[in-house]
Amino acid sequence: MRRYNIFYFIKEAFLSMVRNGVMTFASIAVLLSLLVVTGGFALLVVNIDKNLESIGVMKQIVVFCDRSASEEKVNEIYEKLIKLDNIEKDENGNVTGVVRVTKAEALQQMKEQSPGTYDDVTDENNPLYDEFDITYVDNAKVSELDYQIRQIDGIVKVNNRLELATSIENMKSGVMVIFVWFLVVLGVVSVFIIINTIKLSVFSRRNEISIMRYVGATGTFISLPFIIEGIIIGLVSSVIGYFIEMYVYSYVTKMVDSEIGQIISVYPFDDIKLYVLFGFLGVGIVTGIIGSVISLGRYLKQ
Amino acid sequence: MIEFRNVKKAYPHGTMALKGINLHIDDGEFVFIVGHSGAGKTTLMKLLLREERISSGELLVGDYDLSKLSNFKVPFYRRELGVVFQDFRLFPKKTVYENVAFAMEVVGTPRKKIRRRVPAILNTVNLAGKQDSYPNEISGGEQQRVALARALANNPQVIIADEPTGNIDPKMSLEIMNLLLKINKLGKTVIVVTHEKNLVDYYQQRVVSLRDGLIVEDRIGGMFSEKV
Ligand SMILES: Nc1ncnc2c1ncn2[C@@H]1O[C@H](COP(=O)(O)OP(=O)(O)OP(=O)(O)O)[C@@H](O)[C@H]1O
Ligand SMILES: [Mg+2]
Numbered sequence: 001m002r003r004y005n006i007f008y009f010i011k012e013a014f015l016s017m018v019r020n021g022v023m024t025f026a027s028i029a030v031l032l033s034l035l036v037v038t039g040g041f042a043l044l045v046v047n048i049d050k051n052l053e054s055i056g057v058m059k060q061i062v063v064f065c066d067r068s069a070s071e072e073k074v075n076e077i078y079e080k081l082i083k084l085d086n087i088e089k090d091e092n093g094n095v096t097g098v099v100r101v102t103k104a105e106a107l108q109q110m111k112e113q114s115p116g117t118y119d120d121v122t123d124e125n126n127p128l129y130d131e132f133d134i135t136y137v138d139n140a141k142v143s144e145l146d147y148q149i150r151q152i153d154g155i156v157k158v159n160n161r162l163e164l165a166t167s168i169e170n171m172k173s174g175v176m177v178i179f180v181w182f183l184v185v186l187g188v189v190s191v192f193i194i195i196n197t198i199k200l201s202v203f204s205r206r207n208e209i210s211i212m213r214y215v216g217a218t219g220t221f222i223s224l225p226f227i228i229e230g231i232i233i234g235l236v237s238s239v240i241g242y243f244i245e246m247y248v249y250s251y252v253t254k255m256v257d258s259e260i261g262q263i264i265s266v267y268p269f270d271d272i273k274l275y276v277l278f279g280f281l282g283v284g285i286v287t288g289i290i291g292s293v294i295s296l297g298r299y300l301k302q
Numbered sequence: 303m304i305e306f307r308n309v310k311k312a313y314p315h316g317t318m319a320l321k322g323i324n325l326h327i328d329d330g331e332f333v334f335i336v337g338h339s340g341a342g343k344t345t346l347m348k349l350l351l352r353e354e355r356i357s358s359g360e361l362l363v364g365d366y367d368l369s370k371l372s373n374f375k376v377p378f379y380r381r382e383l384g385v386v387f388q389d390f391r392l393f394p395k396k397t398v399y400e401n402v403a404f405a406m407e408v409v410g411t412p413r414k415k416i417r418r419r420v421p422a423i424l425n426t427v428n429l430a431g432k433q434d435s436y437p438n439e440i441s442g443g444e445q446q447r448v449a450l451a452r453a454l455a456n457n458p459q460v461i462i463a464d465e466p467t468g469n470i471d472p473k474m475s476l477e478i479m480n481l482l483l484k485i486n487k488l489g490k491t492v493i494v495v496t497h498e499k500n501l502v503d504y505y506q507q508r509v510v511s512l513r514d515g516l517i518v519e520d521r522i523g524g525m526f527s528e529k530v
Contacts, residue, residue, distance in 0.1 A: 008407070211391050214351070215405040216381035216456065219374075 012225035013232055016201040023197040027233045028240070030193045031287060034186035035241035035280050036248070041179050042279070043249055047266050048175065052139075052168055059088075059136050063149055064129040064157040073154050074100075074130050080152050081132055086145045088135040097135035103128040129156070140169050187287065194233060194291025198226050202295065223296045227289060234288030238280035245276055303329055304350070304460070304491070309359035311345050311515075319345040321515035322359070327493065329459065332486040334502050335495045337512030337530045343495045346512070347464045350493075351385060352376050364459065381409055384453025384461045388468035390445045392437040398424065398448050399433040405455040423451045427481055443474025450481060460491045467498060475501065499526040 017024045063081070065074050081087070081098045088097030101109075106128045111118050121127070136145055142160065149158055202209065212222050246269055253266045269276075304327040311320040319342045327333055335343050348354040349361060352368055361368040366379050392401050399420055406416045424433055427447040437445050446466055453461055463482060467475035479494075479501050486492040496502060502509060502525065509524030510517055519527045 207391065208393060211393070211404075212408055213377070214380060214385050214391075215408050215452065216377045216379075217408040218377040221408060 009224045009228050013228035016205060016225065017229055017232065019204055020197060020200045023193075023200050024233065027190075027194045027197045027291075028237050030186075031190045031233060031237035031284060032241050032244070034183075034190045034287070035238055035284060036244050038179070038183050038186060038283075039241065039245050039276060039280060040248065041182055043245075043267075043272065043276075045172075045175055045179060046272070047264075049172065050267065051264055052172070059139065060161075061134040061136065061142075061146065061149065062159040063132040063134060063155055064159075065131065066154045066156050067129060069130065069154045077152055077154050078132065081134065081149070084145060084148055086136045086138050086141050088137055097137075099133045099135075101131045101133060103130050106131060142166075187283075190287050191291045191294070194230060194288060195295040197233070198230060198292045198295040201226060201229060223292075226296055227292045230288035230290075230292030231285055232288070233291075234284035234286070235281070237288075238277075238284030241280050241284070242277050245280070246273065303327070303362070303364060304493075305360070305362040307360040307362075309349065309361055310357045311342070311349060311354065312357045319515055320349075323515075323517060325510065325517060325520070327491060329491055330486070330489055332483065332492045332507045333494070334505075334507055334509045334524075335493060335512065336497070336502060336509060336526055340514075341512040341530065342515045343512055344464055347385075347462055347493075347495060350460075350462055351383060352379060381456050382458050382460065384450075384456070384458040386446065386449050386453050386461070386463040386466045388465040390437070390442075390449045390469070392445055392448055392452075394437050397434050397436055398429060398440070398451075401437070401448055402451045402455050405452045409456055411456075419455070420451075423454050426454065426485075427451045428477075441474065442470040443477060446470055446474075446478055447481065450478070450485075454485065458490070460493070461485060462493050464495045465497065466494065467496065467501070479505065502526040 063077075065077055069077070078098065078100060082095040087095055090096050103126050104123055107118065107121060107123070107126050110128075111121075134149075136142060143166070146158060146160055149155065209222055249269050253269070256264060256266055304325070306323045306325040309320055309323040310318070312318050323346065335346065337343050345354065349356055349368070350363065352371060356369055359369075363379075364382060366375075366382070368379075371379055393404065396404060402420045402423060403416050406419065411419075421430070421433065424430055427450050429444060429447050429451065432440055432444060432448075437448070440448075446469075450461075450463075450466075453463075461482070466482070467478050470478065475498065482492050482494060483505065506523045506525075508522045509519070509527065511519040511527035511530050513530050518529045521527075
C-alpha cells in the first residue's frame with residue numbers, strides 16, 4: 001500500500017460525497033444530532049454529579065463510642081476505623097477521614113455555638129459521647145461501610161444519611177440508564193443512515209468498482225475511499241456538533257448562573273471543552289467507520 | 303497454460319451453463335470460442351476471471367488452481383489476466399492516458415514507470431495521438447483499443463476478450479482482431495469469444511465450439527463450426 005497516494009483516496013471520497021449530496025447531508029445531520037443530544041446529556045450528568053458531590057454532609061458518618069470505654073478502648077476503635085475501605089485519604093495515603101472528637105471537645109463546641117446555654121454542664125457531668133467524625137469517599141459503598149463500623153466493639157451509635165445517599169445513588173443510575181439508551185438508539189440510527197449513504201456511493205460507482213476488480217485492485221484499495229467517506233462524515237459531524245454544543249451549553253449555563261447560581265454550580269465550558277471535542281471526534285469517527293465497513297462487507301471480500 | 307478438467311458450472315436457480323468442459327490451452331496460443339447465444343461462452347470467461355466459481359471439476363491457470371484460490375488472492379491472480387468486454391467499460395471522466403494508467407495505479411506501479419509504459423502501450427494499439435482525448439471523443443473502435451491497452455497495461459500473460467467487436471463496425475472489427483493477433487505474436491495467450499463467422503473463417507486459428515454447455519468441436523486452423 002505504501003506506494004499508493006493517499007490524496008487519490010481522499011479525492012475519490014469527496015467526489016462521491018458531492019455526488020450523493022442529499023444522503024451525505026442526511027448522515028451528517030443524524031450523526032450531528034446524536035452527538036449534540038448525547039453530549040448534552042453527558043454534560044447534564046456530570047453537572048448533576050458535581051452538585052451531588054458538593055453536598056459535603058452527604059459523605060459523613062458520625063460514630064459514638066460507649067461512654068464506659070476506656071482511653072485504650074477508644075484508641076483501639078480508632079485503629080480499626082482507619083483500616084476500613086472507603087475512608088478519605090490524602091494523596092500520601094494518610095487517613096484524613098477519621099477525626100476524633102472527645103466528649104470534652106464536643107461540649108466545648110456546643111458551648112461555643114450557644115454561649116450561656118450549657119454553663120452548668122461540666123467535664124464531670126458531661127453527658128456527651130466520645131465521637132469520630134468519618135468522611136468517606138464513595139456514596140455507592142456507604143451501606144457496606146456502615147455495616148463494618150457497626151461490627152466494631154465499643155460503638156453504641158452510628159449516625160448517617162444512608163437513605164439520602166441511596167436515593168441519590170439510585171437517581172444517578174437512573175440517569176445513566178436513560179443516557180445509555182439515548183446513546184444506543186441514536187448510535188444505531190446513525191450507523192444505519194451512514195450504511196445507506198455509503199451503499200449509495202458504492203452503487204453509483206459500481207461500474208468503476210467492477211473495472212477496478214478486473215484490473216486486480218485489492219479489496220482494501222477499492223474500499224478505502226468509502227471508509228474515508230465515513231471518516232469525513234464523522235469528522236464534519238463532530239466539529240459542527242462541538243460548536244453547537246459549545247453555544248448551547250454556554251447559553252444554558254449562563255441562564256443557570258443568573259437564575260439559581262447560589263444553589264447550583266456548573267462547570268464552565270472551558271473546563272470541559274477538550275473532553276467534549278475528543279469525545280465527539282471519537283464517537284463520530286468510529287460511527288463513520290463502522291457504517292462504511294458494514295456496507296462494504298461484500299466488496300472487501302471480492 | 304490453461305486447463306479445464308471436466309468443469310461444470312451451475313448457476314443458482316438451476317441453470318447448468320457448463321456441463322463438463324475439457325480444454326487445454328498452451329501459453330502463446332490464439333483461440334476463438336464460438337457458439338450460439340446461451341451456449342456458455344461468457345460463463346467460461348467468468349470462470350477464468352474467477353468472477354464465478356466452478357461448481358465441480360478442476361481449473362488451472364498458470365500456477366493458480368482456481369478451485370482452491372482464496373478470495374484474498376483473487377486480485378493478485380487477476381493481474382495475470384487482461385480483459386476486454388463488448389461494452390469497453392472505460393472511465394468516461396478519465397482521458398485515454400488516464401484510463402490506461404489507472405490499471406497500473408491500482409496495482410501500485412511507480413509513477414515513473416507508468417509514465418514510461420503508457421505511451422508505449424498506446425503505440426502498440428495504434429492510439430499514439432489520442433492520449434489526451436476522452437472516451438466520448440473517439441470512435442467505438444478506438445475505445446475498444448483503449449480497453450485493449452488497459453488490458454495490456456500490467457503485462458499479463460493471458461488476454462481474454464468477450465465479443466470485443468460486438469459493438470463496433472466491421473472495418474474497425476478487423477482492426478481489433480488484427481491487434482489481438484499482433485498481441486498474440488508478441489507471445490501472449492489470447493482467447494476471443496465471438497459471433498463473427500467471417501472473421502473466424504478469415505483468420506484460420508484454433509476454434510473451440512460450444513453448444514449447450516459442452517464443447518462440440520475443437521479444431522486448429524478451424525472455420526466457424528456448422529455444429530453451433
Ligand atoms: N448469473 C446467472 N445466473 C443464472 N443463469 C445465468 C447467469 N449467467 C448466465 N446464465 C445462464 O447460463 C447460460 C449460459 O450463459 P452465457 O452468458 O454463458 O451464454 P453466452 O454463450 O455467453 O451467450 P451470448 O452469446 O448470448 O452472450 C444461459 O442459459 C444463461 O441464461
Ligand atoms: Mg456472452
